[in-house]
Every structure is written in structure tokens, then in C-alpha cells.
Amino acid sequence: MSAAEEAVPFGAAISVRSLGDGTFTADLRPEWSIGAHPHGGFLLALLARSAQAALAERGEPQAEPLVVSTEFLHPPAIGPVLLRTELHKLGRRATVVGVRLEQRGRSCVEARVTTGRLPTRRPEWTDVPPVPAEPPPGAIQIGANTAEGAFNLAKACDVRLDPSTVGYLAGRTADAPRIRLWVRPRTxxxxxxxxxxxxxxxxxVVFNVGRMGWAPTVQLTALIRCRPAPGWLRVQVDCRAIHESWFDSDATVIDSAGRLICQARQLALAPGP
Known part of the structure; x- marks a missing residue:
């Protein structure tokens, strides 16, 4: 993307084009990537949107993502992709759609997307980490370059890090694998x-223990709990164990109103020490 070219807004970037048989096409754009790899969370959103489009094409009521469980098989490249959908269950409260993202004839990412209606009332009980609603003045804005490669999302997202949780930026290698941040779309x-x-x-999170480099996700399951309010999303990410080349990453996403919005757990490969 040239310097003069503006980033495509998120909603447009995850739009899909129907081929009329439950199959869709889409374009993976460079501003929604890290280095040469499309961002994993962006791919989840694209898969979920494909499931929603497949249900709409069948004439089903408006559906929203409740769960997206995803296997990352091969990293796709920036460019056009094919998305194949398959209805696994059509239910009154929950519907399940399989989505497979293919590129050049190879399956790259596969997901099961559970859809339904997100809650609108306040929760009866919730337990979320105490992350401030907005980034403090000293929060660190993620720029163009990171240890994983060019952070191209900076063109489309505003991401601020809590400096007390990113010791690796100060050269420390023995901090807890926990990171707090804030994110919002630029448009x-x-x-x-x-x-x-x-x-x-x-x-x-393994950056905080000195494991720097690309950390590819193998499996990621995300639960959407309700629609976010306008403003910043605050995120706390924790790790339970780093075992040799494997680590887990648990993200809790909270909106500006203090509500739990998303829980995302993944298993990933850690860079070498």
C-alpha cells in the first residue's frame, strides 16, 4: 500500500463477495497484516463474517458471532482468497457454520462459527480485570515495526500498550507474561x-521472557459475549504456561462501559530463546 493510499476501514476489509453457492471471495489487504502474514484476529473476523453472509444468503434471520473456533493450517498471503461455508446445525438459539479459507487450492484456515443473538441486558455476574477505561498519558503506541515484523495494523488501528507490562521494550527478559493494552479502529x-x-x-506475551520473533497461532477460540460500546477496547492478556516451544495466551476484552466483550484463548508456538 502506497503512503498516499488510505487504509480500508475494518468493515469494508472483512466484506465478502458471494459466488451464489455458499462460497465467497475476499481480499486480504496489507494494512490488516503483520509482516507478510494477514493478522490472525482479522482472519477470525473474516471467517465469522463469511458465516453470517452464508446464513443471510439462505434467508435466515440476522445472526451474530458467538464463538469462533479456528485452526491455522498454513499462513495465507496478502491477496485474494476463497471462503467455503458448510451448514452444520441450524438451530433456534445457536447455529453452527463451518468455514474454510483457501488460497491457490490449499486450505489455510478452518473454523467452526457458532452464531445467534448476543445478549443486550446487563450480566447477572461478571469478573473482569481492573484495566483503566482509556490509555494513560504514558501509554506506548505501537508503531510500524515490531519483533514479529512490520505492524501494518498501525495504519488501521490505534493500539496503545501499558508500559508497565511490556518490559521487553526496555530490554528486560524476566517479567511476567502478561500484557495490557487498548485498541480501537482508526475509522x-x-x-x-x-x-x-x-x-x-x-x-x-512470551516477548516478556525474552522469546522474541514470530509466534504463529496454531489454534484460537474466541467467545463474543456482547456488542461493544463506542470507544476504546481494553485488553488484558495472560499466560498460564510456557512449555518448551508451546505457550498459551488468554485475552480478556472489555469495552468502554466496563462490560466483558470477548474472551480469546490460543495455543501458539514460541520463538526460540
Whole structure:
């Protein structure tokens, strides 16, 4: 993307074009990538949007993503992709759609998307980490370059890191694998699909223990709990264990109203020490 070219807004970037048989096409754009790899959370949103489009094509009522469970098989490249959908269950409260993202004849990402209606009332009980509603003045804005490669999302997203949780930026290698951050789209307001991206927008938590480099996700399951309010999404990401080349990453996404929006858990490969 040239310097003069503006980033495509998130909603337009995850739009799909129907081929009329439950199959769709889409374009993976460079501003929604890290280095040469399309961003994993962005791919979740694209898969969820494909499932919603497939149901709409069948004449089903408006559906929203509740769960997206995804296997990352091969990293797709920037450019056109094919999305094949398959209806697994059509239910009154929950519907399940399989979505497969293909590129050049190879399956790259596969997901099961559970759709339904998101809650609108206040929760009876909730337990979320105490992250301030907005980034403090000293928050660190993620720029163009990171240890994983060019952070192209900076063109389309505003991401701020809590400096007390990113010791690796100061050269420390023994901090807890926990990161807090804030994110919002540069155009428009966050929605349920953007919440899927927010659940994977953090730098890998293993950076805090000196494991720097690309950390590819193997499996990621995200739960959408309700629609986000306008404004910043605040995110806390924790890790339970780093075992040899494997680590887990649990993201809790909270909206500006203090409501739990997304829970995203992934298993990923850690860079070498």
C-alpha cells in the first residue's frame, strides 16, 4: 500500500463477495497484516463474517458471532482468497457454520462459527480485570515495526500498550507474561467482529521472557459475549504456561462501559530463546 493510499476501514476489509453457492471471495489487504502474514484476529473476523453472509444468503434471520473456533493450517498471503461455508446445525438459539479459507487450492484456515443473538441486558455476574477505561498519558503506541515484523495494523488501528507490562521494550527478559493494552479502529467504532481482532491484537506475551520473533497461532477460540460500546477496547492478556516451544495466551476484552466483550484463548508456538 502506497503512503498516499488510505487504509480500508475494518468493515469494508472483512466484506465478502458471494459466488451464489455458499462460497465467497475476499481480499486480504496489507494494512490488516503483520509482516507478510494477514493478522490472525482479522482472519477470525473474516471467517465469522463469511458465516453470517452464508446464513443471510439462505434467508435466515440476522445472526451474530458467538464463538469462533479456528485452526491455522498454513499462513495465507496478502491477496485474494476463497471462503467455503458448510451448514452444520441450524438451530433456534445457536447455529453452527463451518468455514474454510483457501488460497491457490490449499486450505489455510478452518473454523467452526457458532452464531445467534448476543445478549443486550446487563450480566447477572461478571469478573473482569481492573484495566483503566482509556490509555494513560504514558501509554506506548505501537508503531510500524515490531519483533514479529512490520505492524501494518498501525495504519488501521490505534493500539496503545501499558508500559508497565511490556518490559521487553526496555530490554528486560524476566517479567511476567502478561500484557495490557487498548485498541480501537482508526475509522468508525468497534463492533462484535472488531472484538475478534482485539482478542489477538497484542504482542506475544512470551516477548516478556525474552522469546522474541514470530509466534504463529496454531489454534484460537474466541467467545463474543456482547456488542461493544463506542470507544476504546481494553485488553488484558495472560499466560498460564510456557512449555518448551508451546505457550498459551488468554485475552480478556472489555469495552468502554466496563462490560466483558470477548474472551480469546490460543495455543501458539514460541520463538526460540
Amino acid at each position: 468508525g467504532q468497534p463492533d462484535a467482529y472488531f472484538a475478534l481482532l482485539a482478542g489477538d491484537v497484542n504482542p506475544p
